[in-house]
Amino acid sequence: VPELRIAIVTFDQFNELDSLIALHMFGRVRGHGLRAEIVAPSPDISSLYGVHLRGVQPIEWAKDADAVLFGSGRGNRQAILDPQLMERVRPDRTRQLVGSQCSGALVLHRLGLVGEGPICTDNITRRAFVELGVPVVDRPFLLHDGVAMAGGCFSAQYLASWVIRRLCGEDQAREALQYVAPVGEAAQYVQRMEAALAAASE
Amino acid sequence: VPELRIAIVTFDQFNELDSLIALHMFGRVRGHGLRAEIVAPSPDISSLYGVHLRGVQPIEWAKDADAVLFGSGRGNRQAILDPQLMERVRPDRTRQLVGSQCSGALVLHRLGLVGEGPICTDNITRRAFVELGVPVVDRPFLLHDGVAMAGGCFSAQYLASWVIRRLCGEDQAREALQYVAPVGEAAQYVQRMEAALAAASE
Numbered sequence: 001v002p003e004l005r006i007a008i009v010t011f012d013q014f015n016e017l018d019s020l021i022a023l024h025m026f027g028r029v030r031g032h033g034l035r036a037e038i039v040a041p042s043p044d045i046s047s048l049y050g051v052h053l054r055g056v057q058p059i060e061w062a063k064d065a066d067a068v069l070f071g072s073g074r075g076n077r078q079a080i081l082d083p084q085l086m087e088r089v090r091p092d093r094t095r096q097l098v099g100s101q102c103s104g105a106l107v108l109h110r111l112g113l114v115g116e117g118p119i120c121t122d123n124i125t126r127r128a129f130v131e132l133g134v135p136v137v138d139r140p141f142l143l144h145d146g147v148a149m150a151g152g153c154f155s156a157q158y159l160a161s162w163v164i165r166r167l168c169g170e171d172q173a174r175e176a177l178q179y180v181a182p183v184g185e186a187a188q189y190v191q192r193m194e195a196a197l198a199a200a201s202e
Numbered sequence: 203v204p205e206l207r208i209a210i211v212t213f214d215q216f217n218e219l220d221s222l223i224a225l226h227m228f229g230r231v232r233g234h235g236l237r238a239e240i241v242a243p244s245p246d247i248s249s250l251y252g253v254h255l256r257g258v259q260p261i262e263w264a265k266d267a268d269a270v271l272f273g274s275g276r277g278n279r280q281a282i283l284d285p286q287l288m289e290r291v292r293p294d295r296t297r298q299l300v301g302s303q304c305s306g307a308l309v310l311h312r313l314g315l316v317g318e319g320p321i322c323t324d325n326i327t328r329r330a331f332v333e334l335g336v337p338v339v340d341r342p343f344l345l346h347d348g349v350a351m352a353g354g355c356f357s358a359q360y361l362a363s364w365v366i367r368r369l370c371g372e373d374q375a376r377e378a379l380q381y382v383a384p385v386g387e388a389a390q391y392v393q394r395m396e397a398a399l400a401a402a403s404e
Contacts, residue, residue, distance in 0.1 A: 016226045017382060020218045020253070024355070027251030038253060049229030051222070051240060054256040123385065140384030153226070154356075154391070155384035180219060182342030182357035182398075183325065189356070196384075 004167045006036040007062035009089050009107070011075035016047045018072035018101040021156035021180075025164070028176045032168045037061055038071075041085060048073055059088045067097035067163050070104030072122070072153075077103070080110040097166055099148035099159050109134065113147050120149035143201040157189070158196045165197070206369045208238040209264035211291050211309070213277035218249045220274035220303040223358035223382075227366070230378045234370045239263055240273075243287060250275055261290050269299035269365050272306030274324070274355075279305070282312040299368055301350035301361050311336065315349050322351035345403040359391070360398045367399070 006026055010019045019038055026036035038045075038056040046052050062068050068091040070076075079085055090111055091098045100108045102122040108114045109129070117134040120142035129136050140155035141148070141162070150159035157177060165173040174190050181189035208228055212221045221240055228238035240247075240258040248254050264270050270293040272278075281287055292313055293300045302310045304324040310316045311331070319336040322344035331338050342357035343350070343364070352361035359379060367375040376392050383391035 016222045020222055023253065024218045024251055030251075036251070044256070049225055049232075049238070051225065051258075052256045054246070054254045056253070120385070138386050140386055151385035152387070153382040153384075154359075154387075157356075158384070180355040182355075182360065183322070183353035184340050184342055185354070185356075185394075192387075 002033055003035050004033050004067075005061075005065040006034060006067045006069065006163060006167075007039045007057070007065040008036060008069045008071055009059065009062060009104075010038045010040045010045060010056070010071040011073055011079045012040075012042075012045050013075040014045060014047050014071055014073035015102065015153065016049060016051060017153035018104070018156055021154070022069060022101070022160040022163075025157065025160040025176045025180060028179045029164055029168060029172045032172050034164070034167065041088075062089065062091065065096060066167060067099070069098075069159065069163070070100040070107045072102030072104050072125075076106050077128075080106050086110055093147070097148070097163055099150070099163065101150050101156055101159055102153065105129075105149050105151075108147060108149065114144045114149065118142065118144070120151045122151050122153070139196075139199065141196045141200050148200070155196075158193055161193045162197055162200075204235055205237050206235050206269075207267040208236060208269040208271065208365060208369075209241045209259070209267040210238060210271045210273055211261065211264060211306075212240045212242050212247060212258070212273040213275055213281045214242075214244075214247050215277040216247060216249050216273055216275035217304065217355065218251060218253060219355035220306070220358055223356070224271060224303070224362040224365075227359065227362040227378045227382060230381045231366055231370060231374045234374050236366070236369065243290075264291065264293065267298060268369060269301070271300075271361065271365070272302040272309045274304035274306050274327075278308050279330075282308050288312055295349070299350070299365055301352070301365065303352050303358055303361055304355065307331075307351050307353075310349060310351065316346045316351065320344065320346070322353045324353050324355070341398075341401065343398045343402050350402070357398075360395055363395045364399055364402075
């Protein structure tokens with residue numbers, strides 16, 4: 001099985017769920033060749049609620065990735081003010097899947113990857129877009145010109161499912177979600193995920 | 203607001219979702235006095251899918267906690283074979299809320315806190331209990347003599363909601379879940395959580 005790489009770009013003060021739900025779901029199907037890594041501007045980063053990750057991959061690891069996802073967190077608003085950092089994290093849409101989780105949409109917008117919207121993001125980041133005059137949808141998952149955006153921490157399951165589906169297939173996307181769903185709720189979770197993905201480009 | 207402490211006992215090779223969904227939800231309502239910490243036998247621990255936490259609290263931090271939750275992961279099966287470690291993590295049910303996530307139920311069972319079941323756990327750990335002749339329910343959340351057990355990674359939302367409800371109240375439990383739900387699905391998530399908690403001791 002060839003290695004398919006997924007970079008989850010994560011800045012300081014990151015949202016634990018927004019980066020790690022996706023990482024975990026990719027891990028569940030690593031037998032299909034997926035390898036996901038947190039990438040960040042420094043090897044040690046701290047989360048919103050006080051956990052400290054050490055030894056994460058450098059931003060440059062994302063250059064050769066098959067998919068690049070932008071995580072969320074308080075640090076994103078600082079990050080988008082740094083033009084050099086923004087160039088370092090710029091993905092290549094011609095050969096990489098690109099997506100964002102919650103305030104990761106600020107990075108996509110800054111990089112010009114989602115035009116003038118509409119945007120899908122969390123209810124806090126929504127206000128920043130509304131101030132900019134950029135429309136925000138009331139949905140958990142959206143595709144804009146092939147770029148994916150998810151809003152609300154647990155919508156990370158939809159973003160991860162979309163990546164798995166695109167890189168491995170529909171069966172593997174279902175498999176990953178079934179592993180992580182609450183006992184007795186796997187069918188419901190799969191159904192909601194498939195509905196969210198189906199509605200994404202309506 | 204007095205500080206209410208929640209220890210999430212986490213061993214090496216831990217499941218990222220099982221420890222961090224709860225941690226994050228507690229963080230969302232920290233304005234109500236909650237303080238949650240990952241505690242582990244060593245300050246640096248690694249997860250199932252390759253993230254490394256540094257500087258987590260020692261196991262002893264759990265002694266004065268108001269709630270003690272046992273996370274999940276590959277290391278749990280090793281941990282329960284170590285009688286000294288088991289005594290170090292033993293909670294005091296007379297003054298602490300106690301709960302487990304997925305294979306954390308192995309620890310509760312080892313400590314004699316859930317008798318001979320029934321148990322609530324994930325579909326993999328289920329097999330270990332079935333081999334021991336201990337019954338396992340097909341539900342995501344269960345209370346056994348006041349001890350809580352959740353099964354399937356995303357059922358961490360039910361376990362965390364139960365703790366928040368017990369320590370802060372029903373409104374705060376709803377509030378935490380609304381923050382983390384996918385955009386547009388908050389009401390559904392709250393409804394499912396309340397149904398899971400209501401069914402927990404039936």
